[in-house]
Amino acid sequence: xxxxxxxxxxxxxxxxxxxxxxxxxxxxxxxxxxxxxxxxxxxxxxxxxxxxxxxxxxxxxxxxxxxxxxxxxxxxxxxxxxxxxxxxxxxxxxxxxxxxxxxxxxxxxxxxxxxxxxxxxxxxxxxxxxxxxxxxxxxxxxxxxxxxxxxxxxxxxxxxxxxxxxxxxxxxxxxxxxxxxxxxxxxxxxxxxxxxxxxxxxxxxxxxxxxxxxxxxxxxxxxxxxxxxxxxxxxxxxxxxxxxxxxxxxxxxxxxxxxxxxxxxxxxxxxxxxxxxxxxxxxxxxxxxxxxxxxxxxxxxxxxxxxxxxxxxxxxxxxxxxxxxxxxxxxxxxxxxxxxxxxxxxxxxxxxxxxxxxxxxxxxxxxxxxxxxxx
Amino acid sequence: xxxxxxxxxxxxxxxxxxxxxxxxxxxxxxxxxxxxxxxxxxxxxxxxxxxxxxxxxxxxxxxxxxxxxxxxxxxxxxxxxxxxxxxxxxxxxxxxxxxxxxxxxxxxxxxxxxxxxxxxxxxxxxxxxxxxxxxxxxxxxxxxxxxxxxxxxxxxxxxxxxxxxxxxxxxxxxxxxxxxxxxxxxxxxxxxxxxxxxxxxxxxxxxxxxxxxxxxxxxxxxxxxxxxxxxxxxxxxxxxxxxxxxxxxxxxxxxxxxxxxxxxxxxxxxxxxxxxxxxxxxxxxxxxxxxxxxxxxxxxxxxxxxxxxxxxxxxxxxxxxxxxxxxxxxxxxxxxxxxxxxxxxxxxxxxxxxxxxxxxxxxxxxxxxx
Numbered sequence: 001x002x003x004x005x006x007x008x009x010x011x012x013x014x015x016x017x018x019x020x021x022x023x024x025x026x027x028x029x030x031x032x033x034x035x036x037x038x039x040x041x042x043x044x045x046x047x048x049x050x051x052x053x054x055x056x057x058x059x060x061x062x063x064x065x066x067x068x069x070x071x072x073x074x075x076x077x078x079x080x081x082x083x084x085x086x087x088x089x090x091x092x093x094x095x096x097x098x099x100x101x102x103x104x105x106x107x108x109x110x111x112x113x114x115x116x117x118x119x120x121x122x123x124x125x126x127x128x129x130x131x132x133x134x135x136x137x138x139x140x141x142x143x144x145x146x147x148x149x150x151x152x153x154x155x156x157x158x159x160x161x162x163x164x165x166x167x168x169x170x171x172x173x174x175x176x177x178x179x180x181x182x183x184x185x186x187x188x189x190x191x192x193x194x195x196x197x198x199x200x201x202x203x204x205x206x207x208x209x210x211x212x213x214x215x216x217x218x219x220x221x222x223x224x225x226x227x228x229x230x231x232x233x234x235x236x237x238x239x240x241x242x243x244x245x246x247x248x249x250x251x252x253x254x255x256x257x258x259x260x261x262x263x264x265x266x267x268x269x270x271x272x273x274x275x276x277x278x279x280x281x282x283x284x285x286x287x288x289x290x291x292x293x294x295x296x297x298x299x300x301x302x303x304x305x306x307x308x309x310x311x312x313x314x315x316x317x318x319x320x321x322x323x324x325x326x327x328x329x330x331x332x333x334x335x336x337x338x339x340x341x342x343x344x345x346x347x348x349x350x351x352x353x354x355x356x357x358x359x360x361x362x363x364x365x366x367x368x369x370x371x372x373x374x375x
Numbered sequence: 376x377x378x379x380x381x382x383x384x385x386x387x388x389x390x391x392x393x394x395x396x397x398x399x400x401x402x403x404x405x406x407x408x409x410x411x412x413x414x415x416x417x418x419x420x421x422x423x424x425x426x427x428x429x430x431x432x433x434x435x436x437x438x439x440x441x442x443x444x445x446x447x448x449x450x451x452x453x454x455x456x457x458x459x460x461x462x463x464x465x466x467x468x469x470x471x472x473x474x475x476x477x478x479x480x481x482x483x484x485x486x487x488x489x490x491x492x493x494x495x496x497x498x499x500x501x502x503x504x505x506x507x508x509x510x511x512x513x514x515x516x517x518x519x520x521x522x523x524x525x526x527x528x529x530x531x532x533x534x535x536x537x538x539x540x541x542x543x544x545x546x547x548x549x550x551x552x553x554x555x556x557x558x559x560x561x562x563x564x565x566x567x568x569x570x571x572x573x574x575x576x577x578x579x580x581x582x583x584x585x586x587x588x589x590x591x592x593x594x595x596x597x598x599x600x601x602x603x604x605x606x607x608x609x610x611x612x613x614x615x616x617x618x619x620x621x622x623x624x625x626x627x628x629x630x631x632x633x634x635x636x637x638x639x640x641x642x643x644x645x646x647x648x649x650x651x652x653x654x655x656x657x658x659x660x661x662x663x664x665x666x667x668x669x670x671x672x673x674x675x676x677x678x679x680x681x682x683x684x685x686x687x688x689x690x691x692x693x694x695x696x697x698x699x700x701x702x703x704x705x706x707x708x709x710x711x712x713x714x715x716x717x718x719x720x721x722x723x724x725x726x727x728x729x730x731x732x733x734x735x736x737x738x739x740x741x742x743x744x745x
Contacts, residue, residue, distance in 0.1 A: 038461075038462075038465055041462060041464060042464075043462070043464040043465040043467070043468040044409050044464045044467060044468055046468070047409075047412065047468060051584075090649065093657060093660065094599055094649070094655055095598070095599075095655070096403075096595050096598060096599070097403070097406050097408075099403075099406050099407065099408040099409045099464075100403040100406075100408040100591055100594075100595050100598075101595075102408065102409055103403075103408035103409055103411060103412055103587055103590070103591035104408075104588075104591050104592050104595055104642070104645060106412060106587065107412075107584050107585070107587040107588035107591060107592065107638055107641075107642075108588055108592060108638055108639065108641060108642030108645070109642075110584050110638070111584055111585065111588055111634065111635045111636075111637070111638020111639050111641075111642070112635065112638065112639045112642065113635070114584070114631075114632045114634065114635030114638070115625075115626070115629065115631045115632050115635035115636045115638075115639050116631070116635075117632070117635070118630075118631040118632035118635060119629045119630065119631040122630050122631075210416065210472065210475060211472050211475070211476060213468055213472060214468065214469070214472030214473070214476075216468070217465055217468035217469055217472075218468075218469055218472075221461050221465050221468075221469055224460075224461070225460060257483050257484045258480060258483070258484065259479060259480065259483050261476075261479075262475075262476035262477070262479040262480045263476070263480065265472050265473065265476040266473065266476050266477065266480070269469070269472075269473040269476070272469060276458065276460050276461075282460055284458060284460070
């Protein structure tokens with residue numbers, strides 16, 4: 001009943017529909033562009049840029065005295081851009097490492113933005129109200145035209161992404177090769193970073209500065225577990241982002257005092273957690289089974305190898321060897337008799353008389369086959 | 376005239392600045408600067424959880440809860456790294472927003488009417504620090520923050536002094552430290568615990584963003600000024616104090632956020648050092664490049680002239696106007712270099728023809744034989 005009501009609201013309640021749509025757009029754009037950021041080892045760049053956008057937002061307001069989203073987004077874009085360039089120039093021209101440059105730019109720009117914001121708030125005209133929703137994000141304040149703006153800008157970003165798909169793919173995985181082919185690597189680099197800045201700025205109003213970084217990193221990190229293909233990863237990243245956006249909106253709409261941004265981030269974290277656990281091939285559970293299987297295989301081979309060695313040492317006699325001998329040769333003596341029985345079932349080992357074990361013809365062939373490769 | 380409250384605010388901020396510098400230096404040398412960002416956010420969850428247990432906002436348990444959460448953050452990041460499913464920066468980016476989100480949700484659901492809110496934690500309210508005073512037997516022992524920030528400063532100072540050798544070794548050569556039995560992992564976790572404690576103790580007063588600014592910006596500036604660890608700590612503490620005091624007055628003039636202004640001043644200090652540092656600054660680098668360019672050009676000039684003195688082509692080659700053709704120099708650059716070379720007594724000019732002096736010949740020969 002409650003779920004039906006929620007789904008009903010999702011389509012017919014203005015606020016919920018608007019917020020869910022906005023979060024979905026945000027999830028798609030940040031998931032898709034975040035994939036590139038994560039692959040390019042720029043996971044925390046999103047964190048820095050989202051903080052650095054604040055002074056841009058306030059300055060844009062101070063200069064234009066307008067609270068139009070497009071003006072503020074433009075301001076944030078320029079500030080995020082300046083911050084990124086500043087960071088890259090610090091890394092390139094000094095021995096300061098990238099983590100310090102990130103922390104530096106993040107805290108200083110944010111502090112500067114805070115100073116400007118508090119300065120603005122004390123100006124006589126009070127039209128600045130609402131600028132601070134960018135700090136923590138207030139998804140509930142999203143209006144239909146905000147969502148339309150987000151949709152248009154997001155669509156442009158995704159369009160550019162697909163237009164330069166091949167180039168972006170190349171500079172992500174092999175920038176040197178891209179350079180040697182004559183692609184303008186520097187330009188593409190700046191363009192891709194600009195698109196990332198756009199994705200971040202889009203999300204500030206919904207989830208706020210602090211949590212926006214999660215929207216860049218988490219969908220991509222989850223998507224990475226499921227596939228080794230860039231295009232699948234980008235699509236999955238967008239999908240995960242959208243799922244987290246919509247489900248977070250629904251959950252936060254279902255109860256009092258559940259802020260949307262953090263709930264979206266938690267939904268995203270849960271998706272990441274399960275992806276890391278159950279994704280085929282890379283997932284932890286999958287990995288655990290593989291390790292177990294390999295370990296078992298190695299143990300069996302060890303017994304086979306020992307029997308082979310013994311057979312070589314006694315070339316002209318058909319004789320068996322007691323378990324105690326095999327145990328003394330093995331690193332895991334407790335498994336030896338179990339393994340012997342398994343090998344016997346496979347027809348590789350025979351018990352000649354009581355407690356006298358030897359390889360069968362098939363076992364000998366198998367052992368020679370296996371250990372010849374190593375020699 | 377400065378009021379007592381104003382002086383107190385500056386002293387508190389300076390204590391925080393020095394405490395942050397002490398751990399910040401090691402954070403940036405160990406490439407863990409972003410860990411300060413992560414920890415300064417997640418300690419909020421520690422505070423909230425400890426608050427639910429103690430029901431008191433002033434209990435010292437809050438500090439312990441926060442410090443534990445800081446260590447938990449570091450462990451979670453390392454746990455994620457060890458799965459090798461994500462890279463280190465990604466694991467930081469996954470862990471701290473999740474923990475921070477939990478904290479924000481808990482606060483808005485259950486602690487709405489108590490005085491912990493995200494704004495206060497993120498942005499700090501230094502202006503109110505002088506109002507919480509320690510009073511014993513009717514005597515005023517100064518603001519509470521003196522003792523919290525001062526205590527953390529002393530703790531950090533003791534740690535750095537007592538384990539200076541170990542810290543140094545673990546930072547610059549962790550493998551050697553492990554071989555010699557200095558337990559770099561233990562040092563690592565001790566440092567992270569102190570970072571958490573510093574973050575908690577400080578952000579009550581200055582907010583988490585300023586903690587990050589104080590932990591990263593002054594040490595980064597100091598890193599450009601010296602190669603010696605002890606000097607780096609000293610410089611970064613001084614830069615921190617300067618940023619704190621000047622930031623306070625900036626906030627005073629603009630009537631703006633104190634924490635924001637101080638963070639701005641740490642950035643301004645860094646920018647100044649970045650531009651003007653004697654050896655590693657941008658201007659010093661540009662100057663060095665310029666000097667190298669001139670030195671190289673002078674050598675080229677002497678070699679060029681030496682090559683062509685004997686031959687008939689001397690007249691064709693050794694005129695100033697021909698240098699742009701043969702050495703691919705612009706006329707202005709050629710004039711400049713010839714001028715410098717004349718002043719340095721490497722060449723002389725007769726009717727537009729350049730010849731080497733004894734000194735210049737020596738330089739050219741030196742280069743030929745090199």
